[in-house]
Amino acid sequence: MVFSSRRKIIVSCVLVAAGAAALIYGVLFHSTNISPAQGTDSPASAKAEPALIKEVTVGGLERDASGQVKKTYTDKAPQACPT
Amino acid sequence: MAKNPAINCGANRLTPSSLWRGCRRMWIQSAFLLLWLDPLGLRLHNMCGPVFHCYACPLATFACPIGVLASFTALHIFPFIAVGLLVLAAAVFGSLVCGWACPFGFLQDLLGKIPTPRFDLPRWTAHLRYAVLIGAVFLVPYFFGKDHPLFVCRFCPAGGLEAAVPSMMSQALAGQQIVWPNALKLTILVLFLVAIFFMRRPWCRILCPLGAIFSLFNRVSVFFLRLNPDKCTHCERCHKLCQFGIEPEKSPNDLRCVRCLECTRCGPGALTLGSIFETSHSTNDMADHRSNCTGGY
Numbered sequence: 001m002v003f004s005s006r007r008k009i010i011v012s013c014v015l016v017a018a019g020a021a022a023l024i025y026g027v028l029f030h031s032t033n034i035s036p037a038q039g040t041d042s043p044a045s046a047k048a049e050p051a052l053i054k055e056v057t058v059g060g061l062e063r064d065a066s067g068q069v070k071k072t073y074t075d076k077a078p079q080a081c082p083t
Numbered sequence: 084m085a086k087n088p089a090i091n092c093g094a095n096r097l098t099p100s101s102l103w104r105g106c107r108r109m110w111i112q113s114a115f116l117l118l119w120l121d122p123l124g125l126r127l128h129n130m131c132g133p134v135f136h137c138y139a140c141p142l143a144t145f146a147c148p149i150g151v152l153a154s155f156t157a158l159h160i161f162p163f164i165a166v167g168l169l170v171l172a173a174a175v176f177g178s179l180v181c182g183w184a185c186p187f188g189f190l191q192d193l194l195g196k197i198p199t200p201r202f203d204l205p206r207w208t209a210h211l212r213y214a215v216l217i218g219a220v221f222l223v224p225y226f227f228g229k230d231h232p233l234f235v236c237r238f239c240p241a242g243g244l245e246a247a248v249p250s251m252m253s254q255a256l257a258g259q260q261i262v263w264p265n266a267l268k269l270t271i272l273v274l275f276l277v278a279i280f281f282m283r284r285p286w287c288r289i290l291c292p293l294g295a296i297f298s299l300f301n302r303v304s305v306f307f308l309r310l311n312p313d314k315c316t317h318c319e320r321c322h323k324l325c326q327f328g329i330e331p332e333k334s335p336n337d338l339r340c341v342r343c344l345e346c347t348r349c350g351p352g353a354l355t356l357g358s359i360f361e362t363s364h365s366t367n368d369m370a371d372h373r374s375n376c377t378g379g380y
Contacts, residue, residue: 009359011303012174019171026163049164050129056154057128057138057146063158063228081139081150081236081246 026050034061035070044068057081108182108343112189119144119186131165133172134185135293137239139246149220149293150242153235157224169296177304178297181287181341187241188341191284199280203328204288209339212288212295220292232267240286243272283326287341294341301336308335308342309357321346321354 031046034055047055055061055071059082062072072078103110119136121144128138132145148165155162172180181188195201219235227234236242247264254261263269278285287294301307310332321331324345329337331346331354347354 005359008303012305012359015170015174015300015303016305019167019169019174022163022167023171024167026165026167030161030163032160049162052155052160053131053146053151053164054129056151056158059229061154061158067159069158069160081137081242 032069035064035068037071037074040074109192111183112186112192115184116186116189131168133168133180135187135241135291136185137236137242137245139242139250141246141249143245147241149239150236153220153224154229156221157229157234159225169293170300173297173300173304175305176297177301177307177336177342178294178340179304179306179342180297181291181294182343185287185293187291188284188287190244191279191286194279195283197280201283202281204282204285206328206339208289212291212298215290216292216295232265235292237265238267238271240268240272240275243268244276247272284341288327288339298338298340301338301340301342305360306356306358308340308344308346309355309361310335311353311355314351315353316351318350320349324348 026049030049032049032052033044034047034052035044036042052061055077058078060072060077061069063069115134119132119134120142125144127144128146130145131148131151133148135149136143136145136147138146138150148169151165152162152169155165215235219233219238223231223233224235229236232238243264247268251261251263264272275286282288308331315332317332319330319332325331326343326345327339327341329340329346331337331340335346335354342356344356347356
């Protein structure tokens with residue numbers, strides 16, 4: 001695919017804007033409900049995406065058969081990624 | 084056998100400026116490495132970095148974007164931060180990130196300086212990266228979750244080298260039972276370590292899903308490799324300078340290019356790093372160039 005100069009500027013600017021918009025939305029607004037690990041009674045709570053990223057880096061979240069995202073631990077988070 | 088790379092890190096007369104010019108990329112890669120290795124102990128694992136560096140590494144400032152993409156896919160959550168960061172970085176720099184900032188690429192570059200025979204890879208192997216991206220980062224996590232052996236983190240050699248090996252060493256030093264990584268991860272890690280000595284950047288060229296993402300943006304990124312057909316003498320020196328078997332004067336923004344910019348050292352100066360905002364009558368349109376050279380086809 002060959003892009004003319006002007007089209008290339010438009011495509012690049014649209015991509016930069018889309019990337020920046022997704023990044024800002026993820027940092028500031030996006031959150032997901034997280035259920036506690038099995039065996040605890042506390043209700044599900046919303047977690048912002050940066051906190052979700054931190055959780056997945058230690059394998060702290062999993063998706064159960066019902067489709068809910070829940071924690072894999074009860075009190076202290078794992079130290080490192082299980083993989 | 085691969086062409087002899089024309090890297091000359093250093094010069095005949097070593098002066099500070101010649102040392103900078105000769106090893107400019109290595110200096111910049113070292114500076115980025117320092118950033119990724121978390122010298123201040125910040126552990127900013129709630130944010131992705133734009134490079135391939137395992138978050139399980141004891142020295143990792145940011146989370147690995149590929150690990151985050153795959154983990155979020157397994158959870159069926161859209162990863163806005165990882166996607167936004169990757170699209171932003173790729174739209175601005177394209178594969179420049181691979182050539183100048185990635186610590187895993189830097190490691191392969193450093194080991195690649197050991198003088199051993201190097202072999203070229205068939206062109207089709209570059210497409211395996213897209214299979215890894217689609218399969219191990221999106222499809223397998225989405226349908227089978229994180230426990231499947233083909234989940235990307237379960238065989239990633241960066242994770243093996245930067246996380247599993249230090250973890251095993253610390254377990255051995257502490258006299259604890261050593262927890263070995265799975266057989267697939269070990270096999271790929273060993274194959275990768277052997278391949279480094281016989282190929283240029285084997286991981287980046289064959290399997291890297293992050294490089295696959297960045298390469299898709301090479302033709303539309305803000306910074307790109309610009310060819311000035313008026314200056315090109317078809318001396319093919321750029322072919323010899325390119326370590327990745329690309330013919331830069333024919334496809335300067337090739338999907339396999341990691342933008343090391345070695346080809347810009349060609350004699351006539353026909354290849355340069357340009358940006359979309361620079362006005363030039365030769366804005367890198369290969370079709371124009373080819374029609375100038377061949378009478379059009």
